[in-house]
Amino acid sequence: MNAPLLKMGGLPYNALWYRDFPIIPGRPVINRRALWTTHIASTVKQCADLLGLFTCFETGGKTDAVVEDSDGRKWAKIEWEWFQPHRDKVNELDKLAQAVEEADTFVFIGYSRSDKEGDAASNIDKICESWGEIEKPLIVFLVTFFSKNNKRQFETLQTHLIQRGKHRKLREQPALPWNVPGTKWQNMVSGTEDPSSADAE
Numbered sequence: 001m002n003a004p005l006l007k008m009g010g011l012p013y014n015a016l017w018y019r020d021f022p023i024i025p026g027r028p029v030i031n032r033r034a035l036w037t038t039h040i041a042s043t044v045k046q047c048a049d050l051l052g053l054f055t056c057f058e059t060g061g062k063t064d065a066v067v068e069d070s071d072g073r074k075w076a077k078i079e080w081e082w083f084q085p086h087r088d089k090v091n092e093l094d095k096l097a098q099a100v101e102e103a104d105t106f107v108f109i110g111y112s113r114s115d116k117e118g119d120a121a122s123n124i125d126k127i128c129e130s131w132g133e134i135e136k137p138l139i140v141f142l143v144t145f146f147s148k149n150n151k152r153q154f155e156t157l158q159t160h161l162i163q164r165g166k167h168r169k170l171r172e173q174p175a176l177p178w179n180v181p182g183t184k185w186q187n188m189v190s191g192t193e194d195p196s197s198a199d200a201e
Helices: 003-009 011-016 033-050 092-098 119-131
Strands: 054-059 063-068 074-080 105-113 138-148 151-163 166-174 197-199
Touching: 011 033, 011 151, 033 054, 033 063, 033 074, 033 105, 074 092, 092 105, 092 119, 105 119, 119 138, 119 151, 119 166
Parallel strands: 074 105, 105 138
Antiparallel strands: 054 063, 063 074, 138 151, 151 166, 151 197
């Protein structure tokens, strides 16, 4: 596994996910899908900036993001989707698989429901099936959630590696910064309404 892949698949995205987090304890409930789409895009760009690379949005066959070097060589193609991967309407994984000759690394960022039996396994199965035996790595970031009053309650941020027909879970951490033990964010927690709610759909 090359160094840039380790960086995108490891600490930078996982750490930068917490930077400029769009909600805080005590703020009114925010459940706009666009809010999280914007946060993902911002985090992706910060990762590319850290690597000294460029981020192009909605380019290269309407890919959500393409990360390039200064010569225009495509290092990564990245897609993200609000709906769970196992849903029939989700075609982002197929788009990445069809573009396998166009970049070195591929990233899918999505969501996985934890309180509905079978959803978590179905999501991983669908991702693995879509990627098949492809040699190049697919890094998958999944925000797990449960539904409360038809709103998403975020739990963890998982990092997975799919490559050559094999799946490996690399990392799991709290999705919300104030749930990370021993951090300054944890001290922000109060008894106010949880702002992590998002439409369950």
